[in-house]
Amino acid sequence: MKYEKIKTQAYAANVQIVDAGLVLLTWGNASVRDPGEEVFAIKPSGVSYRDLKADMMVVVSIESGEVVEGELRPSSDTPTHAELYRRFRQIGGIVHTHSNYAVAFAQARRDIPLLGTTHADHFRFPIPVTRDMTDCEVEGAYEKNTGALIVETFEKRSLDPLAVPGVLVASHGPFAWGRDGRSAVENAIVLEAVARMACESRLVNPDILPAPACLTEKHFLRKHGPGAYYGQQ
Amino acid sequence: MKYEKIKTQAYAANVQIVDAGLVLLTWGNASVRDPGEEVFAIKPSGVSYRDLKADMMVVVSIESGEVVEGELRPSSDTPTHAELYRRFRQIGGIVHTHSNYAVAFAQARRDIPLLGTTHADHFRFPIPVTRDMTDCEVEGAYEKNTGALIVETFEKRSLDPLAVPGVLVASHGPFAWGRDGRSAVENAIVLEAVARMACESRLVNPDILPAPACLTEKHFLRKHGPGAYYGQQ
């Protein structure tokens, strides 16, 4: 029962993304890292959310990608999660979905622009879209390369993954993350909501400009970092 | 009770398309083929989904189109189903709906373009829209001709109906299918979802291009065919 805690948390995160309306059919998966061990728990591949139970979660080694505990095959996106945990040391939970508006931006190969305080409360900058993968990257270790592409995107733009806790993989969809499973779920919810707001803002005004930086910085820092004063502590 | 199994499956498929939000009023019907006999079970015409029961399903001969079992009149679209079963030998379930975004593409007389992995996981190529029917086709055996038009569309484009398990009938709406009732329902759900994503992707970027073929092939083959590695087997 060594990994019971992260299996419970990963199960909860998988249930929450369904309850939040981010998942159709089996299109989504959530994982939670063990803060002590170099492993994470993730949803098994292709299992219906209706049949899912906490003890079906599969525990995988971050370093080797091998299954450490569990009888089912882990999500086919497991190597992407592993790569993100390996390279983004600060994150403790990851959520992947095909939520509608986030996919629309990913398919359109456009960043989600920073248009207001809703976005800035959770994501300090625009939410980036990756470049297209090369044929070689797709034909090789595809899922691992997807993770590497996300890391490359953040490195090229000098982005802190906790300041911008999500990304759009071009022609595919969103990944979101956080310090733990709960915050990864919250960021996936926010990513979808701000994608929708951005889409409809452009309908109202096609020539829309980003929000003033002073305002967005204020909102991000009101909730994050040493000077934060939102919430109860 | 010879046809109890397909009646139960056809009933389940009809209930599932309602639960999935694809059906308003009585706008939809699902059928399931008997793998041994040359018959299929289909929803009766115009019956409210609230009143529907498994034993109301009507069993129809694929070849003659005649009712083999059942006291109610079968769906008015029955000759379309029969024609599809006759010509697409591999399929075992068919779903017809008037789901919103699929109808939008059908009315716009545009294919649903292949913009990302959500689409490619289930449909290997763009989802085609038929040509308009001629006056003669409409005034003749309309429902049978609708089926023939779908087959013509697939033949002209050399499409395998299991690689692209759905179509848009111009100015009308979607038909989806699969190896059985369950997969036909799933493909109808996916068709609506990717139609919506395509519609909103174009709002975000009117000059959007299709996803790279290498990526979409990877995703289709990850789930289908001999090299598939998605799911539990």
Next chain:
Amino acid sequence: MKYEKIKTQAYAANVQIVDAGLVLLTWGNASVRDPGEEVFAIKPSGVSYRDLKADMMVVVSIESGEVVEGELRPSSDTPTHAELYRRFRQIGGIVHTHSNYAVAFAQARRDIPLLGTTHADHFRFPIPVTRDMTDCEVEGAYEKNTGALIVETFEKRSLDPLAVPGVLVASHGPFAWGRDGRSAVENAIVLEAVARMACESRLVNPDILPAPACLTEKHFLRKHGPGAYYGQQ
């Protein structure tokens, strides 16, 4: 208890438009005509749908517009209903809502174009929008004049109100009707659905053309009139 039947039917219609998601707050009302007497039952004004009961329905004379039975004040739109019953002798139920997409077309002052079979199954032609009311019409017997404007719209276009059982009042919203309360509700649901489909069809293809007349005639006549073969009789 003379009017119990129409009060029950009018109450049911009011509940159904809420259940169908056509009504926000108290924005909607439904009425049912007595086939024998020259009266109709309608929702009381401004009463919350949660508090509504069948015996609160108000019975009003078609000719005089006076309350015949009931203790509450009838809907402020009552004179519109009365005018429609007076002039459209074939109709037995009326529904008014502010459903979202129908209002969008009414505010845009555009007909809902006839783009496909979903529309044609219930409305034989485009759903017309009225002209703007004159200041004089607004400042006079406003609600009665709204009814007169609807009738004028149908007369100018030589439309049969049972072939096109609904209208958009410019800068206001939809009215739908039918032979009885149940069909009026159904037509209000269809009107909203086809408004949405038309809106999104134009997003997919801004140069969209109407559906071929042969096809739309086929669908309307498949469900209506002497040659109908949809449903169980």
Next chain:
Amino acid sequence: MKYEKIKTQAYAANVQIVDAGLVLLTWGNASVRDPGEEVFAIKPSGVSYRDLKADMMVVVSIESGEVVEGELRPSSDTPTHAELYRRFRQIGGIVHTHSNYAVAFAQARRDIPLLGTTHADHFRFPIPVTRDMTDCEVEGAYEKNTGALIVETFEKRSLDPLAVPGVLVASHGPFAWGRDGRSAVENAIVLEAVARMACESRLVNPDILPAPACLTEKHFLRKHGPGAYYGQQ
């Protein structure tokens, strides 16, 4: 238990905006003023709506902004509410949300235009968007300055806050208010609904014009003021 009544009302208003679908996560807050005392009750900051109870509401002085009763920290937007109560003497309830279409207009920095009777029944004129805040305003007493900016917007346009009971703060989102908590909630619901209708009206007709003033005046005055005749009194 001096403030029990306004705490109960503020709690009810916070629950109602969630039930109305205006709130995602913790993005929203409602307050109710005490008609006798110069205080108001407001939601505590960052508390999940699921965990919220009436006795958690925080009572704050309008003049000093200090907490008068309650153990939790009040909403971070409390100084905005205080400023609005101080300057708009007629209002007794305030609602702030990040509802989707209202945010779209706020981010687009566009007024919600007066396109029809749905809008005019509750808001006599277009719903204004504020100017951008200056860096200085953001870096100073940000939340108080947000309230002052709203008041400035109404003063510059000579608007009565009870004739137009809501506003869009640029790049942020909507505030709505009313004579009490219940009417503030209702106006927040209407604001979101008319924002959506306006967005979709422009999709249908990009060259849409405002509704005739005669018609919108008629509708506003049918529901408000001495000649009102909507509802039961």
